[in-house]
Structures are given as C-alpha cells and as structure tokens.
Amino acid sequence: MYRTAANRLLYGASLINNSGGGHLLRFPILRTVISSSRFSTTVDPQTFPNQDPGPSDSSTTSSATSSSTSSTAGDGPRHERKNPRAEYEEEQARVLQASLRHVIRLGWSEEAIIAGAKEAGVSPSIVGSFPRKEAAIVEFFMDDCLQRLIDRIDSGEELQNLIPSQCISKLVRIRLEMQAPNISKWPQALSIQAHPLNVSTSFKQRAMLVDEIWHAAGDGASDVDCYVKRTILGGIYSTTEIYMLTDSSSEFRDTWLFLDDRVKDAFDLKKTVQEAKYLAEAVGAGMGSSLQGFVSRVLQR
Amino acid sequence: MVGKVFSKVASNYDLMNDLMSAGLHRLWKDRLVSKLSPFPGMKHLDVAGGTGDVAFRILESISSIRRRALQDPVNDGLQEETQIYVCDINPNMLNVGKKHAIERGLGEDKSLTWVEGDAEALSFGDNSMDGYTIAFGIRNVTHIEKVLAEAYRVLKRGGRFLCLELSHVEIPVFKELYDFYSFSVIPPLGELVAGDRESYQYLVESIRQFPPQEKFASMIADAGFQKVEYENLVGGVVAIHSGLKI
Numbered sequence: 001m002y003r004t005a006a007n008r009l010l011y012g013a014s015l016i017n018n019s020g021g022g023h024l025l026r027f028p029i030l031r032t033v034i035s036s037s038r039f040s041t042t043v044d045p046q047t048f049p050n051q052d053p054g055p056s057d058s059s060t061t062s063s064a065t066s067s068s069t070s071s072t073a074g075d076g077p078r079h080e081r082k083n084p085r086a087e088y089e090e091e092q093a094r095v096l097q098a099s100l101r102h103v104i105r106l107g108w109s110e111e112a113i114i115a116g117a118k119e120a121g122v123s124p125s126i127v128g129s130f131p132r133k134e135a136a137i138v139e140f141f142m143d144d145c146l147q148r149l150i151d152r153i154d155s156g157e158e159l160q161n162l163i164p165s166q167c168i169s170k171l172v173r174i175r176l177e178m179q180a181p182n183i184s185k186w187p188q189a190l191s192i193q194a195h196p197l198n199v200s201t202s203f204k205q206r207a208m209l210v211d212e213i214w215h216a217a218g219d220g221a222s223d224v225d226c227y228v229k230r231t232i233l234g235g236i237y238s239t240t241e242i243y244m245l246t247d248s249s250s251e252f253r254d255t256w257l258f259l260d261d262r263v264k265d266a267f268d269l270k271k272t273v274q275e276a277k278y279l280a281e282a283v284g285a286g287m288g289s290s291l292q293g294f295v296s297r298v299l300q301r
Numbered sequence: 302m303v304g305k306v307f308s309k310v311a312s313n314y315d316l317m318n319d320l321m322s323a324g325l326h327r328l329w330k331d332r333l334v335s336k337l338s339p340f341p342g343m344k345h346l347d348v349a350g351g352t353g354d355v356a357f358r359i360l361e362s363i364s365s366i367r368r369r370a371l372q373d374p375v376n377d378g379l380q381e382e383t384q385i386y387v388c389d390i391n392p393n394m395l396n397v398g399k400k401h402a403i404e405r406g407l408g409e410d411k412s413l414t415w416v417e418g419d420a421e422a423l424s425f426g427d428n429s430m431d432g433y434t435i436a437f438g439i440r441n442v443t444h445i446e447k448v449l450a451e452a453y454r455v456l457k458r459g460g461r462f463l464c465l466e467l468s469h470v471e472i473p474v475f476k477e478l479y480d481f482y483s484f485s486v487i488p489p490l491g492e493l494v495a496g497d498r499e500s501y502q503y504l505v506e507s508i509r510q511f512p513p514q515e516k517f518a519s520m521i522a523d524a525g526f527q528k529v530e531y532e533n534l535v536g537g538v539v540a541i542h543s544g545l546k547i
Contacts, residue, residue: 087527087547088527088528088545088547091459091547095459110338110340114340117459121458122457122458122459123431123456123457123458123459123460124340124342124343124431124459125337125338125340125343125431125432125457125459125460125461126459126461126545127338127340128336128337128338128432128461128543129461129528129543129545133338
C-alpha cells in the first residue's frame with residue numbers, strides 16, 4: 001500500500017475523460033527498485049473505498065477489486081488484500097512475458113498479445129483488459145530490460161575498473177544489445193512510444209533508465225548539473241538506438257563505434273565548456289579594465 | 302411482467318431505441334464492442350441480446366480483424382471456430398434478431414447461434430466462454446447476483462464480463478433535465494409510436510430502481526471478478542461495467 005501511495009506522490013494520477021464524458025482512473029504504476037523486484041506499468045485500480053469516505057476518492061474512483069477488499073462490514077481477511085489484487089496483474093505480466101516471444105513474428109500488436117495469452121493458457125480476451133494494448137507490451141519490454149540491466153549491474157564486477165566514459169559506453173551497449181533480437185520490429189515500438197497517449201510513460205521509463213546508468217557509472221550528484229548530464233546521456237542513448245536500426249554490420253560493430261564516439265564527444269564537450277568559461281572570464285576581466293578606462297576618459301570630457 | 306413487456310415491444314424495439322436515445326444507442330454498442338476487443342476464434346455469449354445488435358457488431362469486428370490477420374497463417378483456420386451465442390429469454394425477440402441477421406446477410410453464418418434461455422440459469426458449460434456481454438438486459442432480471450454468478454461460471458480464465466446499462470446521472474442540472482425527459486417525454490412517445498404507454502413507464506422506473514454505478518461495481522466484484530471498472534457515457538445516462546475473471 002505504501003508503494004502505491006509513494007508512486008501517487010511521485011508520479012500523480014491522471015484522470016482521463018473519454019468521449020461522451022466517461023472517466024477511468026488510471027495510475028501509471030512504476031514500482032521502484034527498492035521495494036519490488038519487478039517493474040510493471042499495468043493499471044492499478046483504486047481499492048474500493050467503502051471504509052474510507054474521502055470525498056475526492058469516492059468521486060473519482062471508478063473501480064473495485066474482489067470481495068475481500070470491498071466488504072462493507074470491514075470484516076474478512078484484510079491480509080488477503082494484496083493477493084487477489086496482485087493476481088490479475090501477475091496474470092497480465094505472465095501473458096506479456098509470453099507475448100514477447102511472438103513479437104518478432106507478429107510485431108508489437110494485439111496479435112502478439114493474443115498469441116502470448118494462448119501460450120500462457122489464459123483466454124485471449126485478456127487483451128481487452130490492457131488499456132493501451134500495444135503500448136502495454138512495449139512498456140513491459142522496457143521495464144523488463146531495465147530490470148535485466150540492473151541485475152547485470154548488481155552482479156557485474158566488470159564495471160569496477162572502468163573510467164566513467166567507458167562505463168557509460170558499456171552500460172548503454174549492454175542495454176541496447178537486449179533490443180537486438182527484435183531489432184526488425186523496433187521502429188514500430190518507437191512509433192508506439194511516440195504516440196501522444198504513451199509519451200508520458202515512455203519518457204518516464206527512459207528517464208529511469210538514464211538515471212540508473214548514471215548511478216552505476218558512479219555519479220550520485222543531485223545538483224543542477226545532474227539534469228544536464230542525464231539529458232546528454234538521454235540524447236546519446238536515443239541517437240545510438242536510432243543508428244542501430246539501420247546498422248547492418250555484423251553484431252552491430254558500427255553502432256558501438258558510433259556510441260564510443262558520441263560518449264567521447266560528450267566528455268570532451270564538458271572539458272570544452274569549462275575551458276570556454278575560463279576564457280570568457282579572462283576576456284571579461286581584460287576587457288572590463290580597458291572599457292572602464294575608456295568610459296572614464298569619455299566622461300571626463 | 303418482463304415477459305409481457307418484451308413480447309409487446311419486440312417488433313418496435315429498435316425503432317423506440319432510436320427515438321429514445323436519438324440514435325446514440327448505436328454508438329454505445331460500438332463502444333461496448335470495442336472495449337471487448339473481439340478476436341478470431343472467440344467463443345462469445347451475448348445475453349438478453351434478443352435483436353442481435355451486439356452480436357452483429359462483434360461478428361463484423363472479427364471479420365475485419367481477420368482481413369488484417371491474413372498475414373498470419375496460424376490464424377486462418379480460426380475464423381471458422383468463432384462462435385457467438387445470442388441468448389434471450391423471449392422467443393419473440395430472438396425471431397426479430399434472426400430476421401435482422403438475414404437482412405444483414407448473416408443468415409447463413411454458422412458462427413451465429415440463437416439460443417432461448419434464462420440468464421439466471423444458463424445452459425452453457427463451465428469455463429466455456431471467452432467473453433460475456435449483456436446490453437440493456439440486466440436491469441430486467443429478477444436476481445442480479447444469480448446472473449453475475451452464472452456469468453462468472455461460464456467464463457474461461459482471462460475471460461471478460463461487460464455490461465452496458467442505463468444508469469444514474471449525478472450531474473446537477475443535467476439530472477433534472479434527464480428526469481424530465483424520462484418521465485414526461487418517453488411514456489407519451491411510447492404511446493404514440495408503439496401504442497403502449499405502460500411498458501415505457503415500466504422502463505423508466507426500472508432504471509431508477511437499478512443500483513447505481515458504484516454499487517453495481519461492488520456486486521460484480523462480489524461475484525468474483527477482478528479489475529472491475531466502469532465508464533460513464535453521456536454523463537451517466539449509460540454506463541459500461543467491465544470485469545475480468547482470473
């Protein structure tokens with residue numbers, strides 16, 4: 001429960017009005033690494049507020065979970081609350097996991113989810129319960145890759161002895177290699193992520209990814225600089241990702257060369273920016289004194 | 302009472318629907334079917350679906366998906382497996398539905414089966430349906446809990462329950478307008494078009510008797526469904542409730 005509350009604080013709820021004035025409450029769920037080992041972006045409906053007559057809750061809630069959480073008497077096994085709630089989310093996650101194997105053949109689409117559902121032994125009707133169907137499978141894949149990257153980071157000793165630029169290069173490479181099997185369908189995934197309805201979730205997922213990579217590279221700064229760094233890394237990641245789409249060299253050699261160049265450029269840029277700052281200060285100091293002399297002479301006349 | 306009402310209104314049912322909702326009922330049913338996301342090879346049960354509106358929409362949706370899925374050889378054989386059952390307690394409504402099917406060119410379609418039956422005691426096996434819809438029917442049953450329990454029984458794991466029904470409006474000014482429309486316009490309209498004021502009086506009163514959205518959602522959850530949600534259309538005049546069986 002605290003997880004949901006924390007997520008609500010961090011990411012907020014979005015109330016969406018459907019055509020004709022309907023409303024569905026949607027929580028973009030991004031469970032943090034600290035408290036769970038699985039990422040998921042499935043919808044988590046509000047528990048039915050029979051016991052809690054909060055005005056904002058009851059007017060916006062439009063969903064309920066199974067009976068053990070909605071009994072008006074307030075009796076019944078409260079400790080079971082998590083289990084029935086988690087059940088359908090687990091099923092959905094299982095279906096999406098199975099669907100990933102069909103993506104290469106069927107693309108990031110409803111058909112892939114239907115095939116996945118059949119494999120998981122669940123009725124394909126479950127595809128209707130995903131609010132944004134193709135986006136669900138793409139987002140699940142992104143979360144899954146992020147989780148695998150974190151696992152690699154946690155277990156990998158290979159990152160200890162690398163300087164930051166090499167570390168970042170290696171991590172981005174590890175992450176992009178996870179997309180290699182589905183690369184022929186990846187442009188479709190990118191276009192799904194760019195869809196207005198899905199942009200906010202995909203942006204958050206990428207922000208988390210970039211954050212994770214910087215963290216692993218040893219930068220835990222929380223000053224203003226960190227936003228600049230993350231933006232630059234986000235840019236490097238995206239351009240490399242797109243370069244990879246058209247790369248036909250064996251094992252994406254050209255992509256990794258491209259990546260290394262970009263990372264080098266970014267670190268060089270940092271040095272260049274610093275040098276430019278010193279230069280500007282020096283010039284300013286020099287110019288300032290001569291300008292002052294000139295102005296005082298003018299005023300004396 | 303319900304039996305008599307529907308025997309009398311059967312022939313004018315669709316016309317009255319069009320007049321009362323100003324044609325909007327078509328959009329509502331479209332929305333219901335799009336929420337269902339039908340797929341080829343689906344076994345679907347439409348309860349109280351007498352005149353077949355929802356069933357036709359599902360069939361047409363599947364045939365259009367099929368054209369897209371023609372790329373995938375695995376699915377080709379599945380089109381024949383699609384089965385839509387239309388169940389209604391009233392044979393007159395079913396006959397009207399069969400007529401409509403013939404008019405739409407679906408008369409010979411083996412996917413469509415018309416079954417006379419009671420929503421509270423369905424003749425279908427456990428875990429046999431991928432989808433269950435009930436459009437504007439659950440208001441008229443005697444025991445809503447039994448219908449929900451039966452729906453839960455016949456659905457497979459992963460199957461979805463969808464209910465389209467007239468519901469409660471809470472928006473201040475709109476509520477008064479809606480009440481005026483319901484009680485002062487609809488019964489005289491019924492008198493004029495169908496020659497039957499009482500049935501339509503019964504209709505608007507039964508809407509008020511039906512539980513509001515939240516209560517109905519909790520009843521669905523009590524039957525065992527998970528991820529129970531509802532969507533209000535036209536400010537609450539109509540609501541689509543959905544649930545997932547896991």
